[in-house]
Amino acid sequence: MPRIELYKQILENLSTAVVLLDASMQVEYANPAAEMLLEASLRRLAQVPVSEWFLPDETGFADLQACLKNSHPYTRREAKLVTQSGNHLTVDYSINPLFISSGRQLLIEIEARDRLMRIEREEDLLSQHETARSLVRGMAHEIKNPLGGIRGAAQLLERELEDPALHDYTRVIIEEADRLRNLVDRLLGPRTLPKMEDVNIHAILERVCHLIQAETKGAVALVRDYDPSIPEFIGDSEQLIQAILNILRNSMQAMQAAETPRPEIQIKTRALRQITLGAEKHRLACCVEITDNGPGIPEDILSKIFYPMVSGRAEGTGLGLSIAQSIINQHRGLIECDTRPGETRFQLFIPLELNNESVR
Structure with a gap:
């Protein structure tokens, strides 16, 4: 095999993203890992200014210009990049100047940290x-x-x-x-082992939505965005209903306490591939996102909301989220939370390849 062809195969099989810029800051080469990371083909990347990769407050483009000018390599840790689809990524990147016969170029190595x-x-x-x-x-x-x-x-x-x-x-x-x-x-929390059977996540969500609508008498708008491609999986429907109901009630009560104008809860489902939950990698998982437009969770309790007896409301028991996390853990999944004033989002991740023998 010719040496140049060997080098090309090595580059194209790296898991690290590699991008080559010419002296005018245009993309000349990007390996497949870079195309996947930046969510665009080489042809598309060659047409987009490199400055669009970075947020306005990031120094990435200035680093590229400085490296091209003074020929000193740069390394940046936990920087933010923007993909061509608009997603934000946390990455480490290194910039190295190259000197070839056609002029000065820049070699960028990018490693995703997310x-x-x-x-x-x-x-x-x-x-x-x-x-x-x-x-x-x-x-x-x-x-x-x-x-x-x-x-x-x-x-x-x-x-x-x-x-x-x-x-x-x-x-x-x-x-x-x-x-x-x-x-x-x-x-x-639950004192019995899950009763595992085939369940449909959307049937579970609809059951919970009917309960919330009955409790609020329609005062809280429920917006659905379901992914119909999510298959049935093995789970305990009653426990999953309880877990999701606890989260929706938590959102509903927080908005009622804050007297949120036009309270709304968005419920979105998506199938995720090759996702790692804790230390375990799963081929396929279901993600349920529950987002409300309430006041948000106070910063001082955000890291403790899944502990028993921790609540942001004076009349709250602090048990709903703890029980929900226990139930999802029994399904080998987990719940994450992200919040800011005006928006709180819970994400429930449940592996879809679950079977009875693998339940803890």
Whole structure:
């Protein structure tokens, strides 16, 4: 094989994006990895000014100009690029000047950071949730044992009391013990293994939408954007309904508390390919996005919203999101949240190749 052909094959099989610019800052070459990263063909990239790759506050284009002028290589970490489809990417890139007979050129190597950052964030999220659940399980054990003793003693005391008027006091003790036991059970989340069967995510979403519409009497607009290509998968429909209902209720109550004008919840489904959830890669996954136009989640509790007893509302129990995360975790998926004033988005990721043997 000729050496030039070998070099070309090496470039075209790299997972790192490689772009070559000429002296006029026009794209002369881009390997397939660069075309995929920038979401455009080489022909399209050659027609677009390189300055459009960068956000207005980024120094990327200035780096290219400086490298071309002074011939010093540049490296930038966690910079922002804009693809030809308008998506924003976090990348590391290196710029190296080349000197050839036809003039000075620039070689750019680009490595996407989004996937690595996402894996780190998801592993941290799953670790935090598992730590919280372990703490709650230990606390529940310590609380339920004395509660059982208190309840039993109150029942025995009630039998010994001759004055029926005093039974009111023992009933208060029994009822409060039962209330605390139920609270602890809710903290623990689902206590049974999922009942796995074929489920349709859109049928589940429609069931939840009907419940929300009934509760709000149509005061909250529900906007659907479904991907009909998502196949049925193995899951527990009742638990999934509970998880999604908890999230929609959370959004609905936040907007009602803030008196959001024209409250709206958008529900979007998409099929994602080759996605990593935590440390596990999945060939195909379902993504359910739930976005509201409410006040947003306070910054001080955003990183803790999936912990039990954490709530942004004074009257909230702080259990809905924790239970939802536990249910999706049982389906080997996870929930992520992104928020800003005027918009809060929850993303539920559920692997579609799930089977009964793989359920934790």
